[in-house]
Amino acid sequence: MAKSPHIKLGFILHGVGRTWNDWRHPDRDNSASTSLARYQEQAAIAERGKFDFLFVADSLSITEKSSPHYLNRFEPITILSALAATTSRIGLVGTLTVSYSEPFNVARQFASLDHLSGGRAGWNIVTSWLGDTAANFSKTEHPPHAVRYRIAAEYLDVVQGLWDSWEDGAHVADKETGQFVDPDLLHRLDHKGEFFQVRGPLNIKRTPQGQPVIFQAGASEDGRNFASQRAEVIFTHAATPSEGQAYYSDVKARAKGFGRDPDQLFILPGIAPIVGDTDEDAEARYRELAALESIDTGLGFLSRTFNDHDFRQYDLDAPFPDVLHIGLNSQQSATLRILAEVEAENLTLRQVAERLATPRGAFVGSPERVADQLQLWFETGVADGFVLFEPLPGQLALFVDRVIPILQARGLFRTDYEGETFRSHLGLPEPENRYAAQQREKSAA
Numbered sequence: 001m002a003k004s005p006h007i008k009l010g011f012i013l014h015g016v017g018r019t020w021n022d023w024r025h026p027d028r029d030n031s032a033s034t035s036l037a038r039y040q041e042q043a044a045i046a047e048r049g050k051f052d053f054l055f056v057a058d059s060l061s062i063t064e065k066s067s068p069h070y071l072n073r074f075e076p077i078t079i080l081s082a083l084a085a086t087t088s089r090i091g092l093v094g095t096l097t098v099s100y101s102e103p104f105n106v107a108r109q110f111a112s113l114d115h116l117s118g119g120r121a122g123w124n125i126v127t128s129w130l131g132d133t134a135a136n137f138s139k140t141e142h143p144p145h146a147v148r149y150r151i152a153a154e155y156l157d158v159v160q161g162l163w164d165s166w167e168d169g170a171h172v173a174d175k176e177t178g179q180f181v182d183p184d185l186l187h188r189l190d191h192k193g194e195f196f197q198v199r200g201p202l203n204i205k206r207t208p209q210g211q212p213v214i215f216q217a218g219a220s221e222d223g224r225n226f227a228s229q230r231a232e233v234i235f236t237h238a239a240t241p242s243e244g245q246a247y248y249s250d251v252k253a254r255a256k257g258f259g260r261d262p263d264q265l266f267i268l269p270g271i272a273p274i275v276g277d278t279d280e281d282a283e284a285r286y287r288e289l290a291a292l293e294s295i296d297t298g299l300g301f302l303s304r305t306f307n308d309h310d311f312r313q314y315d316l317d318a319p320f321p322d323v324l325h326i327g328l329n330s331q332q333s334a335t336l337r338i339l340a341e342v343e344a345e346n347l348t349l350r351q352v353a354e355r356l357a358t359p360r361g362a363f364v365g366s367p368e369r370v371a372d373q374l375q376l377w378f379e380t381g382v383a384d385g386f387v388l389f390e391p392l393p394g395q396l397a398l399f400v401d402r403v404i405p406i407l408q409a410r411g412l413f414r415t416d417y418e419g420e421t422f423r424s425h426l427g428l429p430e431p432e433n434r435y436a437a438q439q440r441e442k443s444a445a
């Protein structure tokens, strides 16, 4: 497969917003997190813009200090199923953790979503970094980072195995003969592994996409290996083009090393564009956003990244505290990035928190400037596309109405959906059913 000439775009449905104070913006609906109407409205705008997919993130542990978006959120499959009914083309991607769920249930849930949506489901596999999650799932211990990725690999084997339970055509449903299924086309998995024992088969037939699309966001050593071997779309953070380029070339090289076509793996940094009529207008909107934030937001992001560790206990102007051991078992790559900056620039806690509170990013400006930046990142080996946060109310519509037409005029974005399924938007082939493949190979031999 050749590299797609088109930028891939996803939109993150974020309820009241991403930070601790986004909800306080005068134009923000502060009941948005559990408002079906708001979700439908945003989904419709993104679909009008021909976005590849909508994304619903998730986590399973809160404290009273968690951000408003964490404190009150829909369960992803539930809201995506509701959106399947009011959208027709856009992909529907949700997070579900492998550390606190069962593969059989998850295989069913995403297979159901794929059927409900006519082939538009995607699963973002996460391993969960918040240790307190264990206490919500009758567990005494949160698995260590490396174990979580081992669980993830086996978990995905099981889910994908279950998705192949039924070959195409297995549901005969012949009223004349009374035959409902063809037993030769139905397969048990009989998986017995380190973490899971699952017999199968799955109790829902093969889905319109064959299998839902696999997303991941691994950024540590273990995470990169898992993502580059197994994911079809990878989310990442890239503060600068050079940081993004390093990640992009590393992960694509790993994918090649695993015998994969690197062009069938899409790397999408998360970005928060702020579009204005002019560069000055966009700057003013950014300042409006920054004015809502305080050092507390930065401390909140730090706390969340380091497994809900309380950074408010430290002197803001003393050297940054020694928290490496916490970071390694949490969101490992993000914590190591922060600690590397601390060391390189000798930063205090206050300086780190200020940077995290109001990150500006590279995508603030007129529609032309934002389109130029997207094009630059796309054409210089930083990204295959982007997943967008909406930092200010109204920005999604502005992006759709002002930036996308520029990308389309430059031949960098689709003018209509390529097909019916999410895989068809991405140009990804439908995975062949493993039992059908075995049969084909046997017949050829």
Ligand SMILES: Cc1cc2nc3c(=O)[nH]c(=O)nc-3n(C[C@H](O)[C@H](O)[C@H](O)COP(=O)(O)O)c2cc1C
Binding pocket: 056, 057, 058, 059, 095, 124, 125, 126, 127, 128, 129, 217, 218, 219, 220, 221, 222, 223, 224, 235, 236, 237, 269, 270, 330, 331, 332, 333, 334, 387
């Ligand atoms: C755009 C984006 C979206 C993410 N969404 C989620 C999510 O919904 N739930 C979650 O637990 N982690 C989410 N993550 C974090 C990753 O699951 C992971 O913890 C992080 O990338 C660090 O990976 P590492 O442990 O390999 O360093 C997301 C990351 C990115 C870049």
